[in-house]
Amino acid sequence: MAKKRLVISMENTGIYSFDLCLFLEAASIDYCSFNPLHLKRSLGLVRGKNDRVDAERIAYFAYLHRDELSYSKLSGSSIIRLRDFAAERKRFVKQQAEYKGFLTDRKDCEMTSTIERAAHMVKILDEEIASVEEEMLQIINSDPSILRNYELLNSIKGIGTINAMNTIIHTNNFQAFETARQYACYLGIAPFEHSSGTSIKGKTRVYPTGAKLLKADLSQAANSAIVWDKEMKEYYERKRKEGKAYGVVLNAVKFKLVGRMFAVVKRGTPFVELMTYKK
Numbered sequence: 001m002a003k004k005r006l007v008i009s010m011e012n013t014g015i016y017s018f019d020l021c022l023f024l025e026a027a028s029i030d031y032c033s034f035n036p037l038h039l040k041r042s043l044g045l046v047r048g049k050n051d052r053v054d055a056e057r058i059a060y061f062a063y064l065h066r067d068e069l070s071y072s073k074l075s076g077s078s079i080i081r082l083r084d085f086a087a088e089r090k091r092f093v094k095q096q097a098e099y100k101g102f103l104t105d106r107k108d109c110e111m112t113s114t115i116e117r118a119a120h121m122v123k124i125l126d127e128e129i130a131s132v133e134e135e136m137l138q139i140i141n142s143d144p145s146i147l148r149n150y151e152l153l154n155s156i157k158g159i160g161t162i163n164a165m166n167t168i169i170h171t172n173n174f175q176a177f178e179t180a181r182q183y184a185c186y187l188g189i190a191p192f193e194h195s196s197g198t199s200i201k202g203k204t205r206v207y208p209t210g211a212k213l214l215k216a217d218l219s220q221a222a223n224s225a226i227v228w229d230k231e232m233k234e235y236y237e238r239k240r241k242e243g244k245a246y247g248v249v250l251n252a253v254k255f256k257l258v259g260r261m262f263a264v265v266k267r268g269t270p271f272v273e274l275m276t277y278k279k
Helices: 015-026 036-042 051-064 077-105 113-142 144-154 161-170 180-187 212-228 230-241 246-267
Strands: 007-011 030-034 192-196 200-205
Touching: 007 015, 007 051, 015 030, 030 036, 030 051, 036 051, 077 113, 077 144, 077 161, 113 144, 113 161, 144 161, 144 246, 161 180, 161 212, 180 212, 180 246, 212 230, 212 246, 230 246
Parallel strands: 007 030
Antiparallel strands: 192 200
8 A cells, every 4th residue: 555645544334435435536536445245354352332443443354454555446337237236036925925934834824815915916926026137137248248158157057147247246257256165265265273282172163254145045056066966966976975064055056056157257157067978
C-alpha cells in the first residue's frame, strides 16, 4: 500500500454499504470492505459497542494490516443482477419448502381448502422459480465471459445450472479467488489439521463457518457425481470400504468438484473424464 494515501475501510454490510462503494469507485477512492466475522474474531476481547467505537476498531484493524491490504472492487453489473436474482430464487425456494413440509405432514389427512391452497402455492412458486432461472440464463447468455465459464462448469458431471450459477456469482466469475482451496475455505469444505504438540493429534476437520446454502447445493452435486461419474463413484466406494464415514467422503467429493471447476476455467477447456480412456 502506498504511503500517505487515503484508503476507506469498512465492514461489508451488503446492500447497506453498496451505495457507499458506488460513490467511492466513482470518485476513484480506494477502499477495503472487510468480512464482519473476520473483523469480530480479529479484534480480540472487546467490550462495548456503538458506531464510533466500531469505526475506530475497523480503522485500527486496517492500520495494523496496512501492508497486506487488498483493495475491494464491486462486481460487474451482470454479476450484481445475477446475485439479486439468486437471492430472489432463494426466497422462493425457502417458501416452497415450507409449503411442501406442510403438505408432507398432512399427506394422510382429509383434503381441505387449506391443503388445496398450499398445493396451489407450491405450483405457483414452481413457476416463479422457473421464471427467475430463465432471467438468470438470459443474463448469462448476454455476457460472453460469464457464458464461457458457465458452459465450462456444466461440462463437469454433477455440476448443473444452479451450482454453476452459484459458483460464478460467489467467485465473481472466478475473479475473487485465486485457487480452488480458497473458494473451498469460503464454502467451509476445506479440511484443516487439528493438532497441538504431542498431546493433541486430531483428525483433519472442516469448520462450520462457511456458506451453508451453497454447501448444501454442492452436496446435491456431489451425490449426482457419485452416481454418474465413474472416477468419483470408484473413489467414493473405495473410501467407504476403508471405513471412512459417509459425510467425510462426501465432503472430499465436494472438494474435488471445486477443484475441477477451477481447473476447467483456468485451462479454458471442458472437463474430460479420464476413466473413459482407461482400458
